[in-house]
Amino acid sequence: MNSYKDSAISPFQISKEDKETETVNSYNKGGKHLPNRQRKFSSYKPKNIDSRSNALIVGDSQLRHIRGRYLVKNTYTTIHTYRGATIKDLKDIIQKYPVNLLLQQEEIIIFAGTNDILMKKDLEVVQQEINCIESYLKGQKLKYSFLECAPILTNYDIEVNNNIKYLNTMFDNATNLFGYFAFKDRLYTRDGVHFNFAGNSILAKILKHFLQN
Numbered sequence: 001m002n003s004y005k006d007s008a009i010s011p012f013q014i015s016k017e018d019k020e021t022e023t024v025n026s027y028n029k030g031g032k033h034l035p036n037r038q039r040k041f042s043s044y045k046p047k048n049i050d051s052r053s054n055a056l057i058v059g060d061s062q063l064r065h066i067r068g069r070y071l072v073k074n075t076y077t078t079i080h081t082y083r084g085a086t087i088k089d090l091k092d093i094i095q096k097y098p099v100n101l102l103l104q105q106e107e108i109i110i111f112a113g114t115n116d117i118l119m120k121k122d123l124e125v126v127q128q129e130i131n132c133i134e135s136y137l138k139g140q141k142l143k144y145s146f147l148e149c150a151p152i153l154t155n156y157d158i159e160v161n162n163n164i165k166y167l168n169t170m171f172d173n174a175t176n177l178f179g180y181f182a183f184k185d186r187l188y189t190r191d192g193v194h195f196n197f198a199g200n201s202i203l204a205k206i207l208k209h210f211l212q213n
Contacts (some may be wrong), residue, residue: 053078059111146171153192
């Protein structure tokens with residue numbers, strides 16, 4: 001097995017940024033309720049895109065253990081993780097990125113939506129926010145893709161996963177990420193939302209495929 005040093009997956013540890021940005025209460029063992037999410041910030045400050053970058057992946061904390069520089073050879077991939085981010089948050093963030101740096105990206109991948117479902121946001125409003133992201137990226141003539149949202153652990157409220165499946169129908173150019181993770185609880189950490197090493201290995205392969213095609 002490759003060491004973390006030369007792997008596309010980083011060690012599993014919670015960074016200072018993760019702790020400060022969002023507090024997530026643990027699931028109970030029976031899986032009968034979803035976590036309360038208490039976000040300290042109403043908006044996010046966009047991170048810097050490296051001038052060498054030619055691929056950008058932006059999303060929520062399910063991306064936090066993926067290392068961009070190890071995904072594809074000869075591609076400088078920047079991965080920006082915004083813990084707790086919703087589709088609206090990413091819309092606001094993307095529109096604040098310097099347009100000249102977005103234009104030099106050969107591919108932009110967007111990965112979010114799970115937090116919208118966990119927060120029980122109105123899906124019609126989420127659809128409008130997705131449309132806003134797409135309109136902006138198309139207007140700038142940028143190549144982009146949405147990753148589908150993965151399900152949460154299957155022993156939790158089935159309505160949540162049904163809503164995630166419905167949300168995924170809103171994405172253009174989406175991959176079948178839901179299918180890769182459905183009914184595979186062994187791919188998740190104890191919180192039921194984030195991926196463990198095995199789950200991150202699959203996610204890294206999916207991202208690599210996107211960047212190579």
